Amino acid sequence: MAQRMKEEAPRQVLIHDPTLRDGHHAVRHQLDRDQLRDYATAADAARVPVVEIGHGNGLGASSLQIGRAKLGDDDMLAIVREALSHSRMGVFMAPGWGTSSDLRNAVAHGAEVVRIAAHCTEADVTEHHLGVVRELGAEAHGVLLMSHMAHPERLAEQCALLAKFGAQAVGIFDSAGHYLSADVIERIAAITAAVDVPVIFHGHNNLGLAVANSIAAVQAGASIIDATARGFGAGAGNTQLEVLVAVLERMGYSTGIDLRKLLHAADTAQDRLMPTPPTIDSVSLVSGLAGVFSGFKTPVLDTAHRYGIDPVDLFFELGRRQVVAGQEDLIGDVAQQLKEA
Structure with a gap:
């Protein structure tokens, strides 16, 4: 028993x-x-x-x-x-x-x-x-x-x-x-x-x-x-x-x-704590598919807007390069390269 x-x-x-x-x-x-x-x-x-x-x-x-x-x-x-x-x-x-x-x-x-x-x-x-x-x-x-x-x-x-x-x-x-x-x-x-x-x-x-x-x-x-x-x-x-x-x-x-x-x-x-609860918007979904650190969402959106490029393209390129947390400075570099291309 x-x-x-x-x-x-x-x-x-x-x-x-x-x-x-x-x-x-x-x-x-x-x-x-x-x-x-x-x-x-x-x-x-x-x-x-x-x-x-x-x-x-x-x-x-x-x-x-x-x-x-x-x-x-x-x-x-x-x-x-x-x-x-x-x-x-x-x-x-x-x-x-x-x-x-x-x-x-x-x-x-x-x-x-x-x-x-x-x-x-x-x-x-x-x-x-x-x-x-x-x-x-x-x-x-x-x-x-x-x-x-x-x-x-x-x-x-x-x-x-x-x-x-x-x-x-x-x-x-x-x-x-x-x-x-x-x-x-x-x-x-x-x-x-x-x-x-x-x-x-x-x-x-x-x-x-x-x-x-x-x-x-x-x-x-x-x-x-x-x-x-x-x-x-x-x-x-x-x-x-x-x-x-x-x-x-x-x-x-x-x-x-x-x-x-x-x-x-x-x-x-x-x-x-939050303006609105988290949602799976298009950019978050792409971040997951690309395998990019979730904390990059805000800086990627800011950078994409500044350079006039699609954040989806930026996320996929960051994923291809396997950029990780701590490499936030690379977001701008990659955005610049995408803009020039």
């Missing part, structure tokens, strides 16, 4: 909510104090396990090149930390934008879960920073960006390196919203077979598949799924948090989230 009850117990899925980090991409990193406080308070009331905060590109990323945030890291961290009584506070950092000093500062402000990110074939750049996070006593995650640009076997090898470097959870970001569910299953299955730590999946909705892909990831073995309120995030947005939790509950998975209060948090996000 005990064995049968154990087998019938609902499988746990941990939800990681980057609404206040990835959502920054959708509003040019301009969320203010009251907006951060209001959403963090609502998410905390819903018992969302992890609430991630920061500039869209992470700690230390506020800059002229990719956008100045309305608030500095210190202010954002302090505001959200004060609003959280139940949820853990998470942060995200990509080496090159952030430094060890940024990590130490974030943990000193109460960050409990720290994501160290790298391009999908460059896990080696995370070793030092993952070690710093472990030394500081925070939970260390290692994640691979633009993961559609690497084969499943390569992603599994890279995730194994992240775990070797001290990551207590590892996983992949579908940064361009490029995946079909079969792609996700193949990659998550390869990663879960290669590591002994929880596996993460972070989806974007450029092809309208973010929730389906996140469910596919869970069924393939992932146990930490990222999702944002109303899908608030770069480009066409992220996996929609309240929809994902509702679907998981219907399927018999446990998230520990109060769905009724989560619906209130999603309403708060729509009313307080």
Whole structure:
């Protein structure tokens, strides 16, 4: 009987909510104090396990090149930390934008879960920073960006390196919203077979598949799924948090989230954070098809308008050249070349 009850117990899925980090991409990193406080308070009331905060590109990323945030890291961290009584506070950092000093500062402000990110074939750049996070006593995650640009076997090898470097959870970001569910299953299955730590999946909705892909990831073995309120995030947005939790509950998975209060948090996000909820417009769709970072939507539109060219052409050319986050300065160069051609 005990064995049968154990087998019938609902499988746990941990939800990681980057609404206040990835959502920054959708509003040019301009969320203010009251907006951060209001959403963090609502998410905390819903018992969302992890609430991630920061500039869209992470700690230390506020800059002229990719956008100045309305608030500095210190202010954002302090505001959200004060609003959280139940949820853990998470942060995200990509080496090159952030430094060890940024990590130490974030943990000193109460960050409990720290994501160290790298391009999908460059896990080696995370070793030092993952070690710093472990030394500081925070939970260390290692994640691979633009993961559609690497084969499943390569992603599994890279995730194994992240775990070797001290990551207590590892996983992949579908940064361009490029995946079909079969792609996700193949990659998550390869990663879960290669590591002994929880596996993460972070989806974007450029092809309208973010929730389906996140469910596919869970069924393939992932146990930490990222999702944002109303899908608030770069480009066409992220996996929609309240929809994902509702679907998981219907399927018999446990998230520990109060769905009724989560619906209130999603309403708060729509009313307080965003001009309009994310939609799959033509440009977002093309971004997903081309495999271009979803956060490029706004700068691509701005640049295409400035040069008088079609943003669809610009997206496809950026995809052909495999331009990635951090190479925003190339958007203008490519636009100029298209204009001359």
